[in-house]
Amino acid sequence: MDPLNVAFTRQQSLYQALAERQIQERRLELARLQEQMATGRRVNRPSDDPGAYTRSQALRRLAQRYDQHERTLTIGRAWLTATEDALSTLVDLFNSAYEEGVRMATDTASTADRATTADVLEQRLQAVLDQLNARHNGEYLFAGTRTTTQPFQLSGGTVVYNGNDQTRLLEIAPGLQIAINLTGNDVWEVDENGDSVTDFTITEAWQDLIDALRADDTTQIQNAMARVEAARDHLLDRIAQVGETSRRLSMAETELQDARLRLESQRSDLEDADFAEIAVKLQRNQLSLEATLQVTSRLLQTSLLNYLAP
DSSP, rough: OOHHHHHHHHHHHHHHHHHHHHHHHHHHHHHHHHHHHHHHHHHHHHHHHHHHHHHHHEEEEEHHHHHHHHHHHHHHHHHHHHHHHHHHHHHHHHHHHHHHHHHHHHHOOOOOHHHHHHHHHHHHHHHHHHHHHHHEEEEETTTOOOOTTEEEEETTTTTEOOSSOOEEEEEEEETEEEEEEOHHHHHHHHHHTSSOOOOEHHHHHHHHHHHHHHTTHHHHHHHHHHHHHHHHHHHHHHHHHHHHHHHHHHHHHHHHHHHHHHHHHHHHHHOOOHHHHHHHHHHHHHHHHHHHHHHHHHHHTOHHHHHHOO
16 A cells, blocks of 8 residues: 555544544533433532542431431320320329319218219229320330330239339430330329339329228328329329420430531532533533534544444
8 A cells, every 4th residue: 555545544543533532522521411410419420529429428328317316206206295195194084083082072072972983983093094004006105115015904903013114215316315205103103202212103092082982081081182182293293204305305306407407518519510500511512522523524524423323
């Protein structure tokens, strides 16, 4: 072959390889920008920005922990709501018993009236036990950690507690655990003097009033009413305790929401695309690609369609 022809052929091959590489680079860049526009994300894979990708993945893992804490908060809140409902019903029952005691402690109440009221309270004792054995999602609220065991039973005329004194701890924030339950003894036992010694149980207070009514003894009824009133106040204190725990959950939820907002802002700064900037780059790259194709076509005197083919 003529040496001039050989040189021309080699030069033409060099131009063609260079042109194909430039076209391929522009098409890849164009595809990358189109992907950013479609996903709204500047970083879709490690090669887009290794440093930003690593940091954003760490933030995603932290967000997953926040998701778990939010689910835990929801569980805790539902448990506390069920607990408060059961305690409120107990308070209503003891208020009712106290009112019956007031009515029967007067001299106008007959022996028959007191006996009838004692029968009524005897029947309502089961309602008290039902609330002490209240459940939430199949678990007993006041059984400690023995949530599948019925905590209170009436045995031989005496109420016994079969739960334990363990608390249920939930992690509501990184490194922060909170007890969401009241044990059976927390609810059942009354420390009237604040000396950490149980003076009586709420069911004993209830039974005392029944016994006093059956004894038809006004003084005994009045003494029993004092215990019923103390039992009611004890239950109100437990409701306040639940309310304080709910308040702590609300504070944790607020802090968690604030932390999530900060995290989302950091993640957005790392990952999210600037649509206006991408639009400009898209237009610029599209024009550049078209110009490259036209120039290449003229130089190589070949068909533009050959370069557009995949």
